[in-house]
Amino acid sequence: MPDSAPAFRPDFIRVENFSFHYGEKQAIFDIDMAIPEHRVTALIGPSGCGKSTLLRNMNRMNDLIEGVRHEGDIRLNGTSLYDPSVEVISLRKRVGMVFQKYNPFAKSIYENVVFSLRVAGRSKKSELDETVERALKAAALWDEVKDRLHDSAFGLSGGQQQRLCIARAIANQPEILLMDEPCAALDPLATLKIEELITKLKKQYTIVIVTHNMEQATRCSDRTAFLYMGRLIEYGETVQVFENPAHPETEAYITGRFS
Amino acid sequence: MQTGPNNQATPFATTGRSRRGEPWIWLTAGGLALGIAMALGLFLLILIKGTASFWPGRIELMEVSIDGKTELIAGYITQETERRDGEGKLHEEIQIFRGNKDLNGEAFKYIDRANILKSSRPESLLLVERLEFGPAIVHGVAVETPQGRIEVASPDFMPALETMLRQGAEARGRLLKIERKQIGAISRELEALGRAEKTGAVAAPTAASRREVLQKDFERLQAQAAEIRAEVSKSRFLGRSADGREITVESGALLGVFESNRASFAGRVGEMAHRIWKFLKDDPREANTEGGVFPAIFGTVIMTLVMSLFVTPFGVITAIYLREYASQGLFVRIVRVCVNNLAGVPSIVFGVFGLAFFVYFVGGKIDQALFSDKLPTPTYGTPGIFWASLTLALLTLPVVIVATEEALSAVPRGVREAALACGASKWQTIQRVVLPASLPGILTGVILAMARGAGEVAPLMLVGVVKLAPSLPIDDIAPFIHPERKFMHLGFHIYDLGFQSPDAEAAKPIVYATALLLIIVVVTLNLAAILIRNRLKKRFATSSF
Numbered sequence A: 001m002p003d004s005a006p007a008f009r010p011d012f013i014r015v016e017n018f019s020f021h022y023g024e025k026q027a028i029f030d031i032d033m034a035i036p037e038h039r040v041t042a043l044i045g046p047s048g049c050g051k052s053t054l055l056r057n058m059n060r061m062n063d064l065i066e067g068v069r070h071e072g073d074i075r076l077n078g079t080s081l082y083d084p085s086v087e088v089i090s091l092r093k094r095v096g097m098v099f100q101k102y103n104p105f106a107k108s109i110y111e112n113v114v115f116s117l118r119v120a121g122r123s124k125k126s127e128l129d130e131t132v133e134r135a136l137k138a139a140a141l142w143d144e145v146k147d148r149l150h151d152s153a154f155g156l157s158g159g160q161q162q163r164l165c166i167a168r169a170i171a172n173q174p175e176i177l178l179m180d181e182p183c184a185a186l187d188p189l190a191t192l193k194i195e196e197l198i199t200k201l202k203k204q205y206t207i208v209i210v211t212h213n214m215e216q217a218t219r220c221s222d223r224t225a226f227l228y229m230g231r232l233i234e235y236g237e238t239v240q241v242f243e244n245p246a247h248p249e250t251e252a253y254i255t256g257r258f259s
Numbered sequence B: 001m002q003t004g005p006n007n008q009a010t011p012f013a014t015t016g017r018s019r020r021g022e023p024w025i026w027l028t029a030g031g032l033a034l035g036i037a038m039a040l041g042l043f044l045l046i047l048i049k050g051t052a053s054f055w056p057g058r059i060e061l062m063e064v065s066i067d068g069k070t071e072l073i074a075g076y077i078t079q080e081t082e083r084r085d086g087e088g089k090l091h092e093e094i095q096i097f098r099g100n101k102d103l104n105g106e107a108f109k110y111i112d113r114a115n116i117l118k119s120s121r122p123e124s125l126l127l128v129e130r131l132e133f134g135p136a137i138v139h140g141v142a143v144e145t146p147q148g149r150i151e152v153a154s155p156d157f158m159p160a161l162e163t164m165l166r167q168g169a170e171a172r173g174r175l176l177k178i179e180r181k182q183i184g185a186i187s188r189e190l191e192a193l194g195r196a197e198k199t200g201a202v203a204a205p206t207a208a209s210r211r212e213v214l215q216k217d218f219e220r221l222q223a224q225a226a227e228i229r230a231e232v233s234k235s236r237f238l239g240r241s242a243d244g245r246e247i248t249v250e251s252g253a254l255l256g257v258f259e260s261n262r263a264s265f266a267g268r269v270g271e272m273a274h275r276i277w278k279f280l281k282d283d284p285r286e287a288n289t290e291g292g293v294f295p296a297i298f299g300t301v302i303m304t305l306v307m308s309l310f311v312t313p314f315g316v317i318t319a320i321y322l323r324e325y326a327s328q329g330l331f332v333r334i335v336r337v338c339v340n341n342l343a344g345v346p347s348i349v350f351g352v353f354g355l356a357f358f359v360y361f362v363g364g365k366i367d368q369a370l371f372s373d374k375l376p377t378p379t380y381g382t383p384g385i386f387w388a389s390l391t392l393a394l395l396t397l398p399v400v401i402v403a404t405e406e407a408l409s410a411v412p413r414g415v416r417e418a419a420l421a422c423g424a425s426k427w428q429t430i431q432r433v434v435l436p437a438s439l440p441g442i443l444t445g446v447i448l449a450m451a452r453g454a455g456e457v458a459p460l461m462l463v464g465v466v467k468l469a470p471s472l473p474i475d476d477i478a479p480f481i482h483p484e485r486k487f488m489h490l491g492f493h494i495y496d497l498g499f500q501s502p503d504a505e506a507a508k509p510i511v512y513a514t515a516l517l518l519i520i521v522v523v524t525l526n527l528a529a530i531l532i533r534n535r536l537k538k539r540f541a542t543s544s545f
Helices: A051-057 A088-094 A109-113 A115-119 A125-138 A158-170 A188-201 A214-220 A238-243 A248-254 B016-020 B025-052 B157-199 B204-232 B265-281 B294-325 B330-342 B347-370 B385-409 B413-421 B426-455 B490-500 B504-539
Strands: A013-022 A025-035 A040-044 A068-076 A095-098 A176-180 A206-210 A223-228 A231-237 B060-066 B069-084 B090-097 B108-112 B116-120 B125-130 B136-145 B148-151 B236-241 B246-250 B254-258
Touching: A013 A051, A025 A051, A025 A223, A025 A231, A040 A051, A040 A214, A051 A176, A051 A206, A051 A223, A088 A095, A095 A158, A095 B413, A109 A115, A109 A125, A109 A158, A115 A125, A115 B426, A125 A158, A158 A176, A158 A188, A158 B413, A188 A206, A188 A214, A214 A238, A223 A238, A223 A248, A231 A238, A231 A248, A238 A248, B025 B504, B069 B108, B069 B136, B125 B236, B125 B246, B136 B157, B136 B246, B148 B157, B157 B204, B157 B254, B265 B294, B294 B330, B294 B385, B294 B426, B294 B490, B294 B504, B330 B385, B347 B385, B385 B426, B413 B426, B426 B504, B490 B504
Parallel strands: A040 A206, A040 A223, A095 A176, A176 A206
Antiparallel strands: A013 A025, A013 A068, A223 A231, B060 B069, B060 B116, B069 B090, B090 B108, B125 B136, B125 B254, B136 B148, B136 B236, B236 B246
């Protein structure tokens, strides 16, 4: 089991006194947390609490927005993401991302999966074929699409499209997989499949997932962080956070008294 | 909620004007109906008038009393009108096309119906197409060949006439080859020789001896041409007009004979198809009022394609920078307003700009740099199809930019983020994800630009369109593509026929036919582009478009 392997690092991702501003508005206040390797860490909290902002900083997706600034640091296996020598493009190759709304490209299933290889300049047919099979199998989609790999990705169902997006995110074998409410746009059955997949994928990847769904957090995460108004209120083992929350706000949120 | 017996008190009751439903639907629907009616009316008018001009009617032979004298007139009835004279009396008039411009001076004549004494359709009347003076309407008399004379009564008359027509067409083909191609090649070489001699590339004695050889060739070809001419002048068609005057057409000038009054319905349909075909493939004759419009079709299509070739990449890369790279500040907003306003600038202004910038400035510089040996005769420093295409590319640029910008901004943010999250650079994201997704929208812009560009005439008059271009911009003479040449355009052809023609009545049917053709050409170009777009769309069914 990889999670019992000696390479297990408890602070694989280290968020250090991190604050983040959208222009005048501060979204994250001085968060400090360590995310362990080969674990699923869930970020929960009410809308606007900063959980997505935090997640999107882990692959510097927020760089695209104008007028943002940050204080503190996020370290990936010891390396600062904001180090001037870090190239955003190579960083994003190490950190895959799955979005709330499934967003396959206007390409074939095959081309969707190998996109990250293509942009990295790798185009050996055998390597691409191998990657497609491996990624689609890992995303539990291979059996459903193996006969129509060259059809448009838009022909798939919503759940299949989201699993295709997961396959696309893991095709280039990143170390970390960020998931921003990956099941928000899916029906319960498709959600169940994605959750099973998450549990399977943590053997290979370190997963950080943002979710609004409490059951989902309990079902598939190992650790849970509760954010509220941009601050980290509580962070610990999922079982402990849900069964024995230390803070009254956490308890209020997970029992559904506010959202 | 109240549920009393008085249902007026229900909370969903409506009041006032909207009680009868939506009040102004009829107005909006009426606007649409009016628009459709006008568009349909215009199209039907052009369609009917345009195709009717090819339909071969029957020739009427009429006995008409004019100023007390009786005259015989034969011709096609082209129009029936009413005219009120000075005393308020109503006259029914007919306009007839009687041809024979060489005899009568004018091909059309108005006749008061009251003056027609007798009317018949004798089968002996023929419509004779010839190279000069427009068609003739005559009774056939005979054909004269070197082998002898065959009278119209003889059963050999029609076969002999057909042989003569074939021989005439063949002789014209040979003459064209000798005069345009072979003699043309000699004169081009002579010209080049002169220039080479002037610059010292060829020594004077060498040039002189070559010139002698060319001169000999030229004389030999001229002799050949004269021989062909002499041969075709030996055969001729003899006819007699309705009023008894002789008309002779040499076989070289005889294009076709049609037995209007004898032809069956199928024969007339065949003749109509034949006329349409000739209209499409022939060069214009006699100040464009006779013959076909092929050079104008060719010029329109080539110009539109070259224009699209320039405007598409230029517009797309401009829009990519504006939308994707430029920071969206005040400057970009101003640029965007300017681009939109550019679309509202009158097209003739673009023509003036094209003439000043492309033709005189850029063309003049090219001439100085590359064709200085030909100066002062300009090569590129004169209006031509290339400059016309560039001017129209500029004119249609805003359409492509605006459409491309809209298509780019319609690509969902999520898709861009997904590409970036896969480790794509910004350019890779644009090139591999954003552009393919916005391609249908971009092509819509190109289609609109083509539709606008193909129908534009005013700026072309300044930058390259002419009434009659002696040669096409693409032909079999090296270097095959001649972007500096002047060209003909269907839109300008309509204007030229309708308003600049010496014989407006004769040109009227061709105006309609040309207008119909212009519409067909524009629709065909657009359909081709739409087909390409739909094929692209189908490859990725159901996208954001």
